[in-house]
Amino acid sequence: MEKIIMCIDMDAFFASVEQKSNPRLLGKPVAVIGSGSRTVITTASYEARRFGVKTGMTVYEARRLCPDLILVRGNSEKYIDTCRELEGIYRDFTPHLELYSIDEAFLDITRTHHLFNGPERVAALIKGRIMDRFGITCTVGIGPNLLIAKLASDMAKPDGMKWIKIEDVGRLLEELPVGELWGIGPATEKALNMMGIKTCGQLGRTPVSVLRSRFGILGESLKTMGMGIWTRPLITGEERPVSVGHSLTLPRDVWKREEMESWILLLSDKVARRARGYGYEGRTVSLTLRYPDFETFTKQKGLHTPTNDTHQIYRQVLSILDSIRLRDRVRLIGVRLSGLTRESNQMSLFSGLERRKALFKAIDTINNRYGELSLAWAASICKEGPSGRPITPSTGKELMRPSVY
């Protein structure tokens, strides 16, 4: 059976949500920025895009293009809530869906669209429900696979709907520049152009051996992408997560060990809390660091027994940090827990660990009810904490070395 995949892409999602929640922003150029002090534009409203404001620009660049730009600090909780509700809407149309990012989702409606009188009607119903509920628009692309569905939605933006049927794929791709395809970034596009491959049609006709010799195993995917038949199965949420991780661009580049420790504790806590929320423990911890020149690297270390204990993860990350000779200040820190297995109910010999588990449970319950960081580790709070409040600097060394068995 021919697959029918739908790509739903929210139009200027963060900006739309902000405009909707503050009507004074409606119809005005709005840009959503991150919470740090040297943040970039995460989303620009369509009004702002008309001035050339794009995702990833610094505030300075954006203001130069659009002096009246209204900046709004992003509120990720709000977007996540909206995203959750959107998922609920999608689930009314198919159980096979992948939330690809906070503002993009793929739905496999192959087996369900006939219940609603066809794919276009499904698209219209979803658009209608999102508009009714949130007052924001989205674009729906429909195609025989993820790649084409995504292409269709890119072509129909904003507030559009486009269905590329399988028989039209070849004609459409013939003249399409390769850079327009999802998954072909500027570097790959440049490399392809150097080889004389400018359009998807050309890419699809290039012998796979030629592509393989230049791009390795990616070569094969590239050819199928050019032919418009590249696909992968949807990653539906039912499978268990492979890893949980968080990273953060720091408000300013950090050199001092104590400051790094304090951010690492904050990230370890977020990671551990998420793992606890899923009911998973992990046996590999990794630390990602980025220097101001954007060189980024990751180092990992295994644990003897899987854990989701904030301090075990934190201590492990510190021991990774100990093994690194830093050559510069650090711009971004990331912590990840992988090798996840279901939380074990292994009982402990000594009461310390059991009490710790109970403690984390209590902390999680409080933070789930009253919001993240309602209760935080003193040592994770530093002057420029994520909430921006001026808080006591970290001195909590002792806290970090709990004698727990």
Place this chain on the structure above:
Amino acid sequence: MNIVLDKNIMFPTITKLVGITEKKTLMPILSNLLIEFTPQITKIYATDLELSGVGRIDLRSPKERKIMIHGKKFQDILKEMDNGDIEFNIEENILTIKQRYSEFTFGLQDPEEFPEIKELDEGEHFHISGKIFLDMINRVGFAISNDETRFILTGMFLKSKNGKIVMVGTDGYRMALCEKDVEGLKDIGGVIIPKKSVAEIERIFEEEDMIKVTIGDKNIQFSNDHITLISRTLEGNYPDYENVIPEGNTNIAHVNKEEFFKGLKKVSTILGRSEPIKINLLKKKMEIEAESDIGKAKEVLDVDYNGADMALNFNFRFVLDVVSHIESNVITIKAPTTYGAILFEGEEMLTYKNIIMPIRM
């Protein structure tokens, strides 16, 4: 200075000491051995700052001289040499190693850069036969934690009291405890020996050795006539292990060790990484069960059991470790009437207790 010696006088000691040298590159100097030639004796030093070793070989040199040489490379060279005499020539900062048609030449680094290693000359000490000491280490070593985040459990606990030597290893979920009466023992408060040092003791000493154990302020030393190991001890409070040994476990089963071991191995073949093993104690019967995403397995053993029916879940590795370390034909399992620690014992000459906490279902 010229020195000639038989390969087999030096090679075994070098091999033992190279194991201590630091292989990671954080402090390159620690990958070296320091060799100290004197007119009386030749001493060889190795250290990773936590654990140090001093080897003594019966080799008299015309003059006093210290050299520092890369441990692993030096070992490799000696290993490839034929049996028989090897000639060392040290001039200024150049070492030449010769044997018949082979010749190796090295520039030498300043030996004064090598960290100082202090042997413990005094302090509380006792002697113990290598056979007993190594056997005890083997009985508890497997249970020591590898988890650096639970620092204090990454060491083996050692103490002596009332003529008894006590060793304990635990990772917080299971614990192995071994006690043995030793003549001429003095009371020693507890020390915690890092896991790596424990492994090196097992590698370096032999059953025939009489081991002298000296307890210092922040370290502990083990020595025989040829070699001395000095290990840092871990600072902190070891958990109250005596308190967690269950006293009133009344559901008692006697199991044939061989059958138990085989049953565990069979059933475990279908286990993945994290599934538990289930042990059901029934009248005169024990069932070992496992279930994973590939299937189920079950083994039934005849056992001597008259207690209440029980179903216990364990980490498979923990049970297998215990069963393979008990040296007795019959293993006694003592389970409590409610959820709690389960005790495993054999019928042995020494006191050997293993405790495993179950997995809650």
